[in-house]
């Protein structure tokens with residue numbers, strides 16, 4: 001990197017760190033973006049003068065609140081609730097809600113920051129936001145989850161709305177939680193609107209929203225593979241996670257002819273050398289979505305599989321890796337192991353799953369590597385399609401939604417290629433996604449003045 005560009009990055013980050021002390025995930029997300037954008041911003045002085053990136057890195061609003069609820073023993077429990085309304089330059093704030101014990105402001109700010117660029121890439125009119133709570137749904141009864149969701153929404157409902165801020169699911173928030181939150185929103189506001197996405201099909205949801213993030217990640221990977229005359233057919237795929245994104249990435253990769261050999265959760269991973277086919281995946285979906293069990297039970301049911309306690313799946317030999325669990329789940333050493341084992345494509349289904357050292361290894365070795373903000377954008381894009389269907393008061397068929405999702409993913413890929421191709425022809429999808437995502441938001445902010 002040239003000296004004056006490095007200085008811009010260093011000064012920018014020094015300011016971010018001073019203004020947001022201790023928020024390491026947020027610093028990490030901003031650093032990656034500033035590194036991509038610095039040359040572009042230095043060539044466009046108006047962006048510097050109008051402090052566009054500085055403003056994008058400061059949330060427009062953060063709401064923090066108490067979430068008191070009663071557990072099944074009748075005792076009061078208290079959690080923290082948050083909504084980070086990051087940027088509304090191109091549309092209402094939009095982004096998921098995460099329930100996980102690790103949730104804090106740093107994590108939600110990094111997610112809301114990433115969401116701003118991701119939503120812009122979808123080409124749909126959605127700003128960036130993210131919310132959540134340090135509530136841990138593991139081991140809680142359905143009634144406890146319902147009481148928690150109702151209390152969370154009792155406060156959140158004042159801050160959201162179909163034209164203001166439209167939350168959805170994320171880690172720990174799936175169809176069950178969206179149902180409880182939507183029910184409480186409707187009850188308190190006395191209105192049936194599209195304020196949440198990820199709703200059930202019979203009450204305003206879009207076909208394919210549950211599938212969209214995993215499917216979209218595979219559609220994006222298909223586009224990357226095609227640039228080298230490759231496809232999923234006959235490839236071995238390692239997937240981490242076993243939740244929503246991992247399940248549907250596994251389903252689509254298998255449908256496209258690949259063999260998926262791993263899934264994981266926070267306790268460990270399973271390796272199935274025969275591949276996780278449709279029947280085995282149906283078992284995983286029941287295990288995780290209904291019985292809320294652990295992935296190790298897979299290896300008890302299918303003796304051909306092995307369970308590795310406390311480990312991540314990146315030492316397994318594969319052609320394609322798809323991290324679909326959580327942030328910073330793939331480090332520099334694991335990236336080197338993947339590369340040494342012949343992995344040539346990494347498509348992120350999770351948000352920021354690769355550490356900066358892992359990303360550097362992928363780029364230095366010229367892998368096909370897509371950051372989550374590009375390859376997992378199919379989820380929020382389909383949420384955008386749900387918002388459109390809600391506004392029009394009609395619903396599209398699964399085929400129509402799938403076709404739109406597919407074409408959005410192709411367009412995001414094309415935008416990354418346009419802005420990320422270097423002089424040697426290698427596509428740096430990190431730069432491509434950051435620059436393409438930034439431009440639309442930046443132009444809107446320039447037009448809207450100092451707000």
Ligand SMILES: NC(=O)C1=CN([C@@H]2O[C@H](COP(=O)(O)OP(=O)(O)OC[C@H]3O[C@@H](n4cnc5c(N)ncnc54)[C@H](O)[C@@H]3O)[C@@H](O)[C@H]2O)C=CC1
Nearest residue numbers: 170171172213241242243244245265266325326350351379
């Ligand atoms: N649900 C969606 O539509 C979208 C989700 N994402 C991202 O995809 C990732 C997964 O989200 P979902 O599948 O929706 O959540 P989920 O709650 O359905 O599944 C999360 C998975 O990650 C695993 N996990 C959580 N913490 C872990 C840890 N510390 N170590 C190892 N595994 C861990 C869980 O065991 C579970 O398998 C997250 O990064 C999320 O932000 C991104 C775009 C959209």
Ligand SMILES: O=C(O)CCC(=O)C(=O)O
Nearest residue numbers: 095096168170379380383
């Ligand atoms: O569907 C949405 O609104 C949000 C999805 C999400 O949280 C994400 O893209 O990370």
